[in-house]
Amino acid sequence: xxxxxxxxxxxxxxxxxxxxxxxxxxxxxxxxxxxxxxxxxxxxxxxxxxxxxxxxxxxxxxxxxxxxxxxxxxxxxxxxxxxxxxxxxxxxxxxxxxxxxxxxxxxxxxxxxxxxxxxxxxxxxxxxxxxxxxxxxxxxxxxxxxxxxxxxxxxxxxxxxxxxxxxxxxxxxxxxxxxxxxxxxxxxxxxxxxxxxxxxxxxxxxxxxxxxxxxxxxxxxxxxxxxxxxxxxxxxxxxxxxxxxxxxxxxxxxxxxxxxxxxxxxxxxxxxxxxxxxxxxxxxxxxxxxxxxxxxxxxxxxx
Ligand code: NDP
Numbered sequence: 509x510x511x512x513x514x515x516x517x518x519x520x521x522x523x524x525x526x527x528x529x530x531x532x533x534x535x536x537x538x539x540x541x542x543x544x545x546x547x548x549x550x551x552x553x554x555x556x557x558x559x560x561x562x563x564x565x566x567x568x569x570x571x572x573x574x575x576x577x578x579x580x581x582x583x584x585x586x587x588x589x590x591x592x593x594x595x596x597x598x599x600x601x602x603x604x605x606x607x608x609x610x611x612x613x614x615x616x617x618x619x620x621x622x623x624x625x626x627x628x629x630x631x632x633x634x635x636x637x638x639x640x641x642x643x644x645x646x647x648x649x650x651x652x653x654x655x656x657x658x659x660x661x662x663x664x665x666x667x668x669x670x671x672x673x674x675x676x677x678x679x680x681x682x683x684x685x686x687x688x689x690x691x692x693x694x695x696x697x698x699x700x701x702x703x704x705x706x707x708x709x710x711x712x713x714x715x716x717x718x719x720x721x722x723x724x725x726x727x728x729x730x731x732x733x734x735x736x737x738x739x740x741x742x743x744x745x746x747x748x749x750x751x752x753x754x755x756x757x758x759x760x761x762x763x764x765x766x767x768x769x770x771x772x773x774x775x776x777x778x779x780x781x782x783x784x785x786x787x788x789x790x791x792x793x794x795x796x797x798x799x800x801x802x803x804x805x806x807x808x809x810x811x
Pocket of ligand 1: 651674675676677678679680681698699700701702718719720721739740741742784785786788
């Protein structure tokens with residue numbers, strides 16, 4: 509039986525980061541411009557801390573300036589909104605990212621919609637969501653854009669392909685659907701109320717899984733030869749790896765797709781880890797460079 513080709517997101521992201529670093533070096537040399545990204549973290553969520561540290565490190569490695577604001581978990585909403593306003597009006601800051609999720613005393617939508625849409629490098633502001641759907645220039649959410657880049661690299665022209673997006677969140681599922689539609693795919697968005705999910709999946713030339721349920725998509729939901737993009741990041745117990753000092757089992761990361769089954773059916777597939785994940789931060793850097801160019805009246809770099 510033939511095996512799917514593995515889409516190497518890690519290598520893809522490394523190439524993208526190299527291009528970004530070159531572009532940043534040129535901006536510095538030709539225009540004296542150093543793109544700057546401000547990341548705001550509220551609270552001490554361990555996963556969020558890992559993401560924020562990685563974002564800061566990779567921003568600096570690309571030659572850009574990284575500013576991280578760490579706020580306590582009980583920060584009042586008003587204090588966060590005032591910080592965002594000050595970053596909005598700071599001409600040295602080109603991109604602003606507020607790490608989600610936020611503590612429950614803070615209204616996420618209000619926070620996102622307080623960010624200047626031109627500095628909204630996550631592409632989550634209501635104005636940018638609208639721009640994406642009507643086909644206007646806008647910062648594009650980092651994870652779905654990473655998926656799109658890998659799909660185009662794997663398949664080429666996506667016109668007329670049947671695409672199934674599993675999940676309808678504002679940060680992955682919906683923008684993914686908008687991007688695939690803009691590439692002239694025939695798009696179905698499935699979710700927890702979708703009837704006959706297996707049949708819908710089996711119709712898809714492109715299957716993007718973003719549900720957050722470990723290994724939910726089995727091999728027999730996949731159309732032979734389809735391209736499968738697995739966005740899910742789920743930590744599960746891995747007793748085969750042994751136990752930690754406190755006696756709890758070691759863990760491992762898996763996606764929303766049963767990789768071992770899917771790899772025997774699909775034409776190409778992203779692994780977890782090493783697929784979609786690395787592309788997300790690379791696209792955050794890309795969005796920051798593009799935002800810096802637009803704010804300074806320069807053409808978008810070719811990234
Ligand atoms: P959300 O929880 O916001 O959305 C999950 C979606 O999946 C919802 O639309 C939900 O449907 C749907 N869903 C849940 N259960 C089922 C089911 N049994 N059948 C069909 N649909 C179902 O998740 P996110 O979009 O934020 O994230 C999805 C996954 O992607 C997570 O594992 C997350 O960790 C990962 N992720 C990875 C990133 C990366 O960089 N690689 C970045 C962002 C997320 P409904 O709307 O009906 O409730």
